Amino acid sequence: MPVVEKARRRSRQTFGLPSEPLRDPLGYPCKLCVHACRIPQGGVGFCGLPPGGREKARVSWYHDPLPTNCVADFVCPGGTGAGFPRWAHRAGPEHGYQNLAVFYEACNFDCLYCQNWHYRVDGPQRTPLPPEDLVEAVTPRTSCICFFGGDPTPQLPHALRAAELSLEANKQRILRICFETNGSMNRRLLARMVELSLASGGVIKFDLKAWNPQVHFALTGAPNDRTLENFAWVAERFTLRPEVPLLVASILLVPGYVDVEEIRPLAQFIANLNPQIPLSLLAFHPHCLMDDLPCTSAAHMERCVRAAEEAGLLRVHVGNRHLLWPGDYEE
């Protein structure tokens, strides 16, 4: 833990962020996520955001032609035509349509290997925008909106409002609402995410970082109990819309940290909830403070796929296959 703490302090100082969630008894209580910060006057939360309702957000967006490298593309309407014709324009990949990718430029986790760490530099320079601006970005060719980041969690009130307004302005046509998240939000907000995704044919993608709480804390600076509880809560609603999976899990195979010892219990946890929940195992690429690690090896991936299937999962997918290193660290 001293090594982890030193790395985390370095990570946080580099980006001018508090090294741990602040707990000022007289501070502003933020209930948006697992950290439950109490932000002192003039301070910021663990996510780097000032106190407040988050009606405006540090956010940017772009149009991504479908099918795209979305983590759920192997099972979702945009990537496969699942749920056609109700939830997809085509019986296969939705060529000719676009995903509106909405990037929230803040995060309540501190992954030392963050693949999108640039938001930590860009985010504070953004002028916060109202949800109405995002609605204007939806075009007749937009068939899904994916709220990701960073993570949408610290700015969820904005994402939910933007989703509601977008659906309101685009009634009677396909517009799926999807989220990609670390899953550590407060339950009331999660419930609204589920309602919007269920009603629109969208998918909620949980990025599960690790099973062991200490490994999870070392990698992310956050506990994993809320994420796992929230995942189980969404899984209970999985059968409400069988044609398009409401819930998809992804796990990044960080060499030396997220190996078979982690995948086995995570996969068992998911399989016990419902073996039909799709799981994408993602290959790691070195970034941020963990840029001295190798890419995930093909052998590491193979071992983890086997472990997930042996745990009973029926839909295991390999993502970022092009990043796999064709060897084995153990050789």
Ligand code: SF4
């Ligand atoms: S959203 Fe940010 S300020 Fe609010 S509890 Fe989470 S980390 Fe703290």
Ligand code: SF4
């Ligand atoms: S945003 Fe949703 S529907 Fe669109 S490609 Fe991603 S998971 Fe599929």
